[in-house]
Amino acid sequence: MRTLKIPNPVQLKNSTALSKFPCFSHHPTRSFNNVLPIDPLLSEKNPQRAFIGLLKSISRRSPAPSLLEIEFLHCKTIKASFIGNTNVGNGILNLYVKYGSIGFAHALFDEMLQRDALTWTILLSAYSRIGNHELSLGLFSTMLADKVFPNHFTLACVLKCCINLNDFEMGREVHGWILRNGIELDVVLQNSIMEFYAKFGAFECVKRVFGKMIERDVVSWNIMISLYLQIGDTNRSMELFRLSPFRDVSSWNIVINGHMQNELHSRALQLLYEMVNLGCRLNQFTLSISLVLAGRLVMLELGQQIHGQVLRTGFGHDAFIKTSLIDMYSKCGKMEVSKAIFNGIHQCTYYDGLVSKDILWSSIIAGYVQNGRSEDAIELFRRMLREGAKVDKFTLTSIAAACSDAGLLEQGRQMHACFEKLGHGFDVFLTSALTDMYAKCGSMQDAHKTFDSTSVRNVVSWTSIIGSYALFGQGREVIELYEKMLEENILPNEISFVSVLSACSHSGLIEEGQRYYKSMQEDYGIVPGVEHFTCMVDLLGRAGLLDQAKEFIQENKISHHSAVWRALLAASRVHNNIEMAIYSSEHLSRLEPYDVGSFVLLSNTYATQRNWMESSRMRNLMACRGISKQPGKSWIQLKGELHTFIVGDRLHPRADEIYFYLENLLVKLKEMGYSSRIDMVLHDLEEEQVESALNFHSEKLAVAYGIISTPCGTPIRVMKNLRICVDCHVVFKYISQATGREIILRDAHRFHCFKDGRCSCGDYW
DNA sequence: CTAGGGTTAG
Known part of the structure; x- marks a missing residue:
């Protein structure tokens, strides 16, 4: 028989010292005798079995037993000489693990003379849950060497470890081992196998396992449904969803979230409404994803309704939901509410024991950055450091964006260095944000260095370096980089073209700009949006081709967009063309009667012509409408x-x-x-x-x-x-x-x- | 089985 290639079997420490349990020597035995009915149990006919029953019920008790209580029980089992019984040992082991004290659990594990599959599984799944997947697999290997036969739970846990360690080969080995050893495949194990293959994109394998299953449950169907969502085949996933005999809340959650991941937000919203109309109960997952949905669609009222539902259903203390609430209110521009929620967080239930407050910090900081409040974001970041929260790549990415806005090169550099020192791995999001930060802070050398060090470049990395050169008006370099990006087979997106077109406009590359505008539509099928139209109006306008710019607006039927008129107005001012300035500002003020820019630009144009009457009339009008100019600083x-x-x-x-x-x-x-x-x-x-x-x-x-x-x-x-x-x-x-x-x-x-x-x-x- | 925070332009 071939053996599994599992690395590092764990050397078990066989120590017998009870000193590993520090409370033992001065244990307050008396305090629990009333609460935990041990002594009566001992007089029963089968005291061991009664004791095992007690351990089981205590493990399900709410509130969970304290460490002292567990040690008290542990003590009792030793006194009654039950500890040699594997089931008793497993019961205590389970309590230590549930309490979160893996060190004590492992010490007890080492003392146990006989360990069965459950013993091993309790410990290895505990290690996997705290993220130590290597040790978990090491224990699995030691277990096999000890000739203890794993059960379904062990194998399911081991497969999860392979997913988390990104180790496809190992998972395949485990699957092979299961087949070779004739382990009976039940639904749970088959689901784990399906999940494993699904995570690695081995679609055929998933389908094969699903096809062979005699008994399927919700989970099996859900894995198939998410499989198709993962590859963007929403139609096929919806077919399966409608076909599934077990459709429940979780299935709804999966299809809604799957559509969101495929950027099909309005379809996701439709599904959410359908789910609600069918009277399906919303669980914490549903609430969380629908808050994110409301945020992305900037639907404040929907968000508030869901918030109400959160309070009614009592999920208000769930950390996941709090993050989603902060995110939703931030995306809807309601930073005061986000802040109030954040400040009210003291006693949120850390669902699953794996949620940390770091995510709440990063989500509130991201909120401030997205709302253009960089100073507040940086201030909050300092508070976060003072309070000892852990800085991760998410927070740092937001902070890099904040430093870009505020132009704080030194702070940005410090944070970058600090992060590198922590030894975090490479991240595309972060390197793109850093490239942008260095460029916006005026250091093209650092921006280029960051870009060069980017090992995996995607559209965003390229677009940020292209945008950086555009910022410095280096049109030729922008075009060179753009062509290089195409050589590396990276498809440009809408934003790439905004950068390229604005670079052409800033560098006076009129023909090139027009060529790329055409190529964008013809070669890449990108329908021009307001941003692209505005770039083109800007391109023509800056070059002094004001009439052509005006024609461009008419030809493309975009006179309902204020941005294009603003561009034309700005160009009219640069070229001192008062007629065109008046013409465009009329359109602009009709579209946005409260827009500061339109007033200021027109009033400035009048002023340049020394037409003080009109200029001051404009300023008075602004004052009447309660518009104030953003002070230049x-x-x-x-x-x-x-x-x-x-x-x-x-x-x-x-x-x-x-x-x-x-x-x-x-x-x-x-x-x-x-x-x-x-x-x-x-x-x-x-x-x-x-x-x-x-x-x-x-x-x-x-x-x-x-x-x-x-x-x-x-x-x-x-x-x-x-x-x-x-x-x-x-x-x-x-x-x-x-x-x-x-x-x-x-x-x-x-x-x-x-x-x-x-x-x-x-x-x- | 299903949930939360991040990047590029204007």
């Missing part, structure tokens, strides 16, 4: 500290120095030939005031502060929440020349790298 990070500036503000402790330096510098720049672009000032002011308003724009303050606080030659990295002003753009070119400093500025759309009197954007933006 710029920030710079020095020695780990963030310095934020708004136009003309003197709040900074070194404000006097900053202003003094800036004023002198501007005099010098004028000698070099600079003159103020006063046409960029947005209010009707006297000439002198105009100039001073311009001179102290937030980005100028931040750059000046950077120069006076760092040694000569250090590059200056500044972030701005809005687009850079035209005058500042001119000034920074002069400054880079006059001071020999490199100025790297990230605005709302892209990077501008000023060096030796020139900007990387080539003034095309």
Whole structure:
């Protein structure tokens, strides 16, 4: 007979020291004599059997027995010399495992003189449950060497270990062993075998086992149903679902979740309604997945209804459900509610004993990041570290995105290094987020290094590096990378094209942009969405082809999208075309009467033409409608500290120095030939005031502060929440020349790298 | 057998 190739049989420790059970020496025997009726049992005809019955009932008792009670029982069995009985030993062993004390369980296991299949199975399944699958398999191997014949539970557990260890070969060996040893195949074992093959995508094997089954149950059918969902064959899975004689809650959960996984959210919603209408009871799984569904569809009311159902059914303390609730409210933009739920978590039942609070942390942090509240997310992350929660790749991915938004290069770098030190494995999500983070923080070297170190690249990895170069306006590199991606047989998605098209637009590659727009539809069958239309309007508009852009909007019948008008309006402003600006802003304000951008852009366009009447009329209208402009702010990070500036503000402790330096510098720049672009000032002011308003724009303050606080030659990295002003753009070119400093500025759309009197954007933006 | 958190653009 061939033996199983199971690694590392476990060396059992045969120790006899009871000192492994520290409470033994001073055991409070008296305190349990009333609660646990041991002594009367001992006078029964068959005290051992009675004792075994007691152990069984205690293991099912709620609340579960305390460690002291278990040790008390253990003590009693020794005193009554029952411990040599395998069934008694198994009973106590089971209690230790249920209590979660594997160390004590293993110590008892070592002391047992006779171990049967149950003894081994209790211990090895305990190890598997805490995630130590190797040890579990090692015990299995020792068990076989000890000539103890495994039962169905042992084998099912071993197959689970093979799934968790991703060890297909081992699982096949186990299956072979089962067949060779003529183990009778019952439903449970056959289901385990099916599940094993299903997890490894060995569809034919699953079907063969299912086909041969004489008796099938819900689980067998469910595995078949999920098998088809796994490969995206929703039709076939629904056929089986309708055919199944055992359709119950779990089957419904599987089809609903399966459709969600295949991105068929509205179909999933239909199924949920059908399930409810049939009067099917919703269990905790249903509630959890339907909350996720409500979040993805941004259906707040549905989410609230399910929340009500959660409270009614008493699942409010389930940790899984709490995470789903946090996720749902975050996705619906209700961060206050998410936060309240998160803060109310003290006593949630950790379902299955495997749920940890780390996931709750990561889900609330993700919520803040998704709602654009990076500072709050980072603050929460610090609290999480203080409270000793474990940082995993999920949290770190969100934090990387938060650092991208806030432009915090140093924090991002620290977290990256910290994570690498922990020795976590490679992850596509994380490396994509890090690539993006480094790029958005201005370090293309780090972004490229991260991308190069990405061993398994998918569309997202490629799209993030492509988007990074697009951010720096390096259209040629973007096109090169895009072609490289195609060479590696990675199919571009909608987002890849947004990056490519916006890069073309930012680099003035008009023909290329139009070619890729065509290729997207013809070669990849991607139907252009608002984002692509907007890129095209932007592409034409930036190039000054305003009429063509307008025609593009009409031809594609997209005049109901505000974004395309916003792009045209922005282009009209850059090219000072007041008629087109008015035309597009009329459309824009009809579509979005409360949109800040439309007012600001139009009012600015009027202002540029020095039409103060119209400009101020626009601003008054904004005030009437209660719209306020997002204040422009710029920030710079020095020695780990963030310095934020708004136009003309003197709040900074070194404000006097900053202003003094800036004023002198501007005099010098004028000698070099600079003159103020006063046409960029947005209010009707006297000439002198105009100039001073311009001179102290937030980005100028931040750059000046950077120069006076760092040694000569250090590059200056500044972030701005809005687009850079035209005058500042001119000034920074002069400054880079006059001071020999490199100025790297990230605005709302892209990077501008000023060096030796020139900007990387080539003034095309 | 079935459940929760993450990436890319605008």
